[in-house]
Amino acid sequence: MPLDTETLVQLRQTVRRFVDERLIPLEQQVSETDQMPAELVQEMRELGLFGLTIPEQYGGLGLNTYEECQVVMELGRAAPAFRSIIGTNNGIGSQGIVMDGTEAQKAHYLPRLASGEYIGSFALTEPDAGSDAGAVKTKAVRDGDDFVINGTKRYITNAPSAQVFTVFARTDPDLPGSRGVSAFIVDANTTGISLGPANKKMGQQGAHVCDVMFDDVRVPADNIIGGLPNMNKGFLTAMKTLDRGRLHISALSVGCAERLLDLSVNYAVERKQFGQPIAEFQLLQGMMADCKAESYAAQCMVLDAAKRRDEGENVTTLASCCKLFATEMVGRVADRAVQIHGGAGYMEEYAVARFYRDVRLFRIYEGTSQIQQGIIARNLIKAAS
Incomplete structure (x- = not known):
């Protein structure tokens, strides 16, 4: 409701x-x-x-x-x-x-x-499976009423503080690609789970990421999402979450862009060079105008696609359009924000320096910009066929 x-x-x-x-x-x-x-x-x-x-x-x-x-x-x-x-x-x-x-x-x-009693973590990416999610090598072998999971997951967000993992593992080695992969709900305290050291990242300090190793981790068959009828259908479940997840990241990009623009405008109004605020210089005004126009465009795209999804429309193409445009947009806005701040923008004490690094990840996770381009193009070609 x-x-x-x-x-x-x-x-x-x-x-x-x-x-x-x-x-x-x-x-x-x-x-x-x-x-x-x-x-x-x-x-x-x-x-x-x-x-x-x-x-x-x-x-x-x-x-x-x-x-x-x-x-x-x-x-x-x-x-x-x-x-x-x-x-x-x-x-x-x-x-x-x-x-x-x-x-x-x-x-x-x-x-x-x-x-918030439990923090959830999504364990899909592996050393050899990122954008090619169908290359999952983690295995789950049936043993009576259980499955035994072995494998390593990489760059798993919130893993150090997670109480529960959604783990993707291959349950049928004879089915190629993403077919034959199941999604398991696995409690983090299950015997056989170990964590690697926290990764040192370019940005987003305070958000922790590490490898998760599964060594003969025994999980009840009932812990397949949807139960045994959903065995080998894990990626179908994952696909259902992606449209919403991509719109979420797109909305996040809009919020970050608005913050960066506010910081830049306020700095430009206060900072003086050549006897006047740098906000009076037309070249900087053009940069600020471009930031606002692109952020507004992304906002309109996201809210339109979100409404359509809520009305039951298939928005896979639109969600990818939003993810592609909004995450690339905030990267451009962050770059301009640093430029508007000049030397100050390169200093840690200014938020724009942190945001510049933080937003770089948006173009990578939940499907890189290139993956989004591929989805959009394939869907356009399919519709024309």
């Missing part, structure tokens, strides 16, 4: 205040320490941020795609690491269960994910 306009406005205002009063003041601390304050994560739980997209019957807010994108645009005004801690619970870490899980799986996991 969609929120009424007044309730949605109140929710956005609440999130905006939280961003302004709690998140932005902590950005530099989180960047320097690479740690998310425990009390802040608890505040996120109390605000319901871990369960934005999880249905109300399981303790979440049950936001539709349009509403989710509106809220994520507000969260995007703060450093992306803050959003990352709740991102998997609202996206790829929960939506497979929401869409395809058994009632028992939903009843057990969704309330814990919605409350």
